[in-house]
Amino acid sequence: MSKMLFFLEQDKKTPSLMVLNPPSPSPSIFKEKESASQLPSMTKAVPYSSVVQQADSRAPAHDNPHAAPTRVFSFSSSVTTSSEDTVLNEDDDENCVMNPHTPPTSEQVFTTPHTEFGHCANEAYRCVSKHDYTKPFQERAIEEPPLYVCFATCVSILILYMLGRLRDFFGKRFAKSYFTHLMPHNGYAQLNSDFESFYLRRIKRRMDDCYGQPITGVPGRTVLILDRYSPDYNHTQIYTGGMTRALNVSSYNYLAFSQGRGSWADAVAESIRRYGVSSCGTRLDSGSNDLHVCAEALIAHFLGAEDALVCSMGFATNSTFIPGLAGKGSLIISDELNHTSMRVGIQQSGAEVRIFKHNDMASLESLLREVISQGQPKTHRAWKKILVIVEGLYSMEGTLVNLPRIVELKQKYKFYLYVDEAHSIGSLGSRGRGVTDYFNIPPGSIDVLMGTFSKGFGAAGGYISGPKSLIDALRLRSHSGPYAEAITPSVIAQVVVSMASIMGVTPAPRPTKSTLFPGLDSSIVAPKESAEELPGMAPASMLPMWMNLRPSLADGSEARMRMRRLAFNCRYLHVGLKKLGFIVYGHVSSPIVPLLIFNPGKLCLFVRMMRARPIPIAVVVVAHPATSFNTGRARLCPSASHTKEDIDIVLRACDEVGGILDMKHGSCERWGIDEVCERAVELVHSV
Incomplete structure (x- = not known):
């Protein structure tokens, strides 16, 4: 707020x-x-x-x-x-x-x-995000670097470990004041285990200036980074008072709805004037108002579901609702790279858990045959429920779920399907409706659709959508429903405006009064459209009466332009990096572009060199424990706010820095940077 x-x-x-x-x-x-x-x-x-x-x-x-x-x-x-x-x-x-x-x-x-x-x-810098069924689905491609890169990475990790252990050994004896938290002191046990905290102390702390860079203002096309320095190897950070404006390829603001002015900001300001700056109470009491009911109806209509339920936090959406879906006697089958929020929810459910290889449909089918034929452990009774949980778009790998094949398996083996669309909703599909829209699959084929508002919608919180009977049960059985606070009205107003602008609003007459909530037609809480296909524009009655959208938002033209620009930028950055010789993971339409760096010592160098360029570029690197030790990467996130020239700047910077740091280990046919920039449109439409 x-x-x-x-x-x-x-x-x-x-x-x-x-x-x-x-x-x-x-x-x-x-x-x-x-x-x-x-x-x-x-x-x-x-x-x-x-x-x-x-x-x-x-x-x-x-x-x-x-x-x-x-x-x-x-x-x-x-x-x-x-x-x-x-x-x-x-x-x-x-x-x-x-x-x-x-x-x-x-x-x-x-x-x-x-x-x-x-x-x-320039209309040439546009593209439509949809699956081409004339081509086979792009499986997860793991391109291995040369052996010398793997060897150098392992040796560097070993050297870091040995030097760190030597510093700990001598430090505990000759500089005890710096190691009091790792040793028993005055009869008390040590605060931290030196083994468990070794990575944080000896590796991550030396790169803390590259993580969590403080910013101010809107995380849009550019971002203002607060300048700071450290005189003691990042034990402390000192702010200089200055700021650096950098090109921003590090935020999840995919459609650039997080803006300081425009209809989005106007709606937030008006909601603050009407409802105040914060909410009070839980979802079951006064904390929920007409905006929350409006948002839930709009989400259900947006996804083609019967009903939806919102939660004030994306992480809590998974961790608190999954235990309400499965319990003892049930089986949950999870992708090995599912997000931590889902893993927490699965652990709390009490159900049996089995893991299949990431996006490997052969591994999933083999596991399904085994668990169905064997039944529950010891008793071999049939499972009460089998729930398969996957992500629509995986945040670390940038890979897209093979949804058509999973739906085929679902029809064959009769399990329930839970899809987390935290990163895919709003950013994929010709209409921004996520993976079902991207693959043109009826949303009714998926039992539970989960997503968040913090990426494509520029807000905060999450949602669960599905059959009305299921959503009604989750309102009472999940921990978030009875105990968590409702989303702040200003945040939910941002969600409503963003989602309505993606759908477009039909100029239908508004109701004069409502018996349930003022400004909201109670008849639209459960949409009438079939869940077998995505509905079109949203009726005007679904929006609060005080919320007026500009014509370009009401007809959906601006949101369509943003989605097409995002699709172009994602493809251009992904294919451009591969043509320059880099190893890039993920799907070509993914707004998450993992650029493999491998050696942990190069991660901080990459961030600092990109930030120190004549045109500073803000990037994010990911290392252990989010990834394995030897697959450190930079995670580039283009958005609709970037122009084609912005992507050119990023590609030229990566080409120069990558050459200095010896990062070009890809096997793809290589082009020069000038040729990549000149033939951008051809590259985008060739994949």
């Missing part, structure tokens, strides 16, 4: 910028920020960099007059001012398609600052 309020306040300070990206723009640059007194008066068209400089310089100076200079992400372009305060009224609804070679006029304006959302008018 504090972040949302901060975004709303920043909206008053940050000028709205109008920039068009031509197909071949001049190179982006970074400049040291000038003071506000040195900036020229902007009464006519000026370079975009000057506007961003002024916007970035005023915000930190207001909070900290002693702040250090800020590096600024800028583009060479032009803007048109409309007031003495250089605030431009922008409208990317009516003017998102323009001649990229013609300078914008005063009538061609946008509502989103260019630093939050890159405005791109």
Whole structure:
């Protein structure tokens, strides 16, 4: 909530910028920020960099007059001012398609600052996210690096371990003050086990400047990173007061709905005015209001399900609802790479658990035959229930579930299917409805669909959808229903606006009054459409009466544009990295692009070198225990806010840094970086 309020306040300070990206723009640059007194008066068209400089310089100076200079992400372009305060009224609804070679006029304006959302008018940089059934499903491809890379990785881990153990041995004897938490002290046992905390102390702490980088503002196309340094090998971090604007490929803001201005922010502001800044109580008492009922009805309609249930936290959605689905005498079959939230829920359920190889349908079918024929342990009775749990899109591997084959197995072996769409909902499918939409499979084929709002919808929380009888039971049996607090009204308002903009809203007459909740038609709590196919636009009666959407949001045109841009960016980044010689995991349509680095010593170097480039790039690396020791990776996340030129910048940076760090071990036919950038459209449509 504090972040949302901060975004709303920043909206008053940050000028709205109008920039068009031509197909071949001049190179982006970074400049040291000038003071506000040195900036020229902007009464006519000026370079975009000057506007961003002024916007970035005023915000930190207001909070900290002693702040250090800020590096600024800028583009060479032009803007048109409309007031003495250089605030431009922008409208990317009516003017998102323009001649990229013609300078914008005063009538061609946008509502989103260019630093939050890159405005791109070139229709060639679009793609539709759907499965091509004329081609075989892309199985998980594990490309192994050369043997010398594996050997060097193992040797480096061994050296790190030996040196760390030597430092612990001598440190406990000659520098006891630094190791009191690892030794018994004054009759008390040690606070930490030196073996269990070894990785955190000796490896991760040395890379802590690469993890959890503090940011401020909206995590959109660019992001403001708070500058800091450490004089003691990351035991402590000291903030300088300055900020660095970097190109952001590290956030889950897939459709760029997390914005500081626009209909999304307006709806949040209005919900705060009507309902306050926080909720009180649990889902079963006064904490739930008309917005929650509206959201649940809209989610069910969006997914083509009978009913839905929302939860205030995505992790808790899995960990608290799965125990309500299965128990003693039931069997849960889980993919080996399922998220920790699902593993926690499975452990708490008390059901028997079996694991199959990641996305391996032969392994799943073999396991199904075994467990069905053998029955329960000892008694060999038939299982009360068999529940198969998978993810739609796996967050560490970027792989897409083989849903068509799983549905075939479901029809053959009669088990229940639970699909976690935390990363796939909103980001996959021609209509943004997730894996069922991507594969064009009726959502009624899946028994339980779970998802979160923190990725594609720019909010927080999660949902469960399925048959109404099941959802009614989960409202009482799950831990979240009776005990957890409801989602804050401002957050649920963001969910409603985002989901409605993806679906589009039919101009239907609104009800004059409701006997259940004011502003909400009680007849739409359970949608009437069949769950066998995805419904179209949402009836206007599903939205609160005070919530008005701009025309481009109401007809769904803006959300479709964002989904097509996201699909293009994902494919372009994935295929471009492979053509440059990198080993990349995952599906080509995945918004998660794992770039394999392998050696743990290179992880921190990759982050620091990308951040230290003339155009800083914010990236995230993943290491043990999220992955194995020898498969460390950078996890790049493009979004709809990025332009084609932004992806070019990322590819050029990876090409240069990857060459220095010896990361190009892929077996794909290699192209030069200039050829990749020039033939981007051809690459995207060739896969």
